[in-house]
Amino acid sequence: QKEVEQDPGPLSVPEGAIVSLNCTYSNSAFQYFMWYRQYSRKGPELLMYTYSSGNKEDGRFTAQVDKSSKYISLFIRDSQPSDSATYLCAMRAGANNLFFGTGTRLTVIP
Amino acid sequence: DVKVTQSSRYLVKRTGEKVFLECVQDMDHENMFWYRQDPGLGLRLIYFSYDVKMKEKGDIPEGYSVSREKKERFSLILESASTNQTSMYLCASTVGAYNEQFFGPGTRLTVL
Numbered sequence: 001q002k003e004v005e006q007d008p009g010p011l012s013v014p015e016g017a018i019v020s021l022n023c024t025y026s027n028s029a030f031q032y033f034m035w036y037r038q039y040s041r042k043g044p045e046l047l048m049y050t051y052s053s054g055n056k057e058d059g060r061f062t063a064q065v066d067k068s069s070k071y072i073s074l075f076i077r078d079s080q081p082s083d084s085a086t087y088l089c090a091m092r093a094g095a096n097n098l099f100f101g102t103g104t105r106l107t108v109i110p
Numbered sequence: 111d112v113k114v115t116q117s118s119r120y121l122v123k124r125t126g127e128k129v130f131l132e133c134v135q136d137m138d139h140e141n142m143f144w145y146r147q148d149p150g151l152g153l154r155l156i157y158f159s160y161d162v163k164m165k166e167k168g169d170i171p172e173g174y175s176v177s178r179e180k181k182e183r184f185s186l187i188l189e190s191a192s193t194n195q196t197s198m199y200l201c202a203s204t205v206g207a208y209n210e211q212f213f214g215p216g217t218r219l220t221v222l
Contacts, residue, residue, distance in 0.1 A: 008150065034210065043114070043200055043213030044153075088152070097143075097168070098211065102152035 003027055006089055006101030015110050019076040021087050023101045026070065029093035033065050035074045036088040038103065044088055048074065079108045113137070114214035116201055122220045129188040131217050133201030141204045142184035143211065144168075144176065146197040153200065159184055191221045 006023045013019055021035075031052055036044035048063040050056045056063045062075040072091070076083055089101040117132035133142065143158040145168075155168030157176040165176050173195060177185045184203075188195055198218050202211040 004152075006152075036213075041119075041216070041218075043202075043215050045213065046210045049210055097155055097158065098153075100153040102150060 003099045004089060004091060004101045007104055008102050010105040010107060012107045012109060013079055015079060015081060015108055017079050017108070019074075019079050019083070019106060019108075021074040021076075021089075021104050021106070023072050023089035023091075024070055025072075025091060025099075027093060027099075028067070028070065030091040030099075031094065032092045033063070033072050034090040034098070035061075035063055036090060038086045038088060040085075047087075081108045081110050083108050114201060114203055114212050116199075116214040116217050118217050119215060120218050120220075122222065123188075123191050124222055125192060127188075127191050127221075129191050129219065129221075131186040131188075131199055131201075131219070133184045133186070133203075133214055134182055135184075135201075135203040135212070136182065137203070137205065137212075138181065139203035139205045139212075140181070142178065143202040143204075144174075144184065144186045145200045145202065146170070146195075147200055147216070148197050156186065191219075193221050195219065196221045 004025045035048040037047045038044040053065045053067045060077045064073040084107045086103040086105045088103045090098045114135045144156045145153040159178045175187045200216045201214040204211045
């Protein structure tokens with residue numbers, strides 16, 4: 001079983017839709033949770049970084065962590081064509097290396 | 111802004127060639143990482159380094175080696191390239207163990 005599972009998509013939504021991206025994980029020691037966005041032919045860039053359970057909001061983006069279910073989500077409100085990218089979840093347990101999901105490819109259609 | 115640069119965006123090599131991929135960061139970060147990214151497999155850690163001249167194996171080190179002679183530079187070496195090493199290679203750096211990793215733009219390597 002993989003440490004981190006992520007639906008690869010692809011996911012297509014109309015402009016303005018609310019997007020929900022999700023990852024599940026198996027290691028209950030994970031405490032630090034991240035979402036990276038990767039545009040085509042570019043390296044990943046950090047979008048959101050949360051510690052332990054709860055919600056974190058930044059503009060149109062909200063990250064949720066449910067440690068009891070081992071489930072994390074990224075919500076994008078009022079999605080824009082510029083949000084079209086691959087979204088990678090990542091997580092770590094303490095000062096250890098990151099475990100990445102395989103990424104979900106999102107297309108927002110104008 | 112943190113800048114992580116990689117020596118080539120695209121590279122085509124022949125089977126058996128020795129390949130060098132260079133990564134440079136300009137923020138005095140201690141930690142540097144090399145990943146490869148393949149469809150359906152995500153990012154997999156090849157090697158990382160927490161200090162100059164120090165290296166640690168990641169999840170898939172076979173067929174690779176690394177060099178870190180200066181703090182800002184981390185090189186990935188394919189001793190004898192094979193077709194199954196065709197991939198996107200991403201370098202990352204971070205300061206401290208808990209902070210975000212900053213990624214370079216990637217090198218798409220094709221081995222023929």
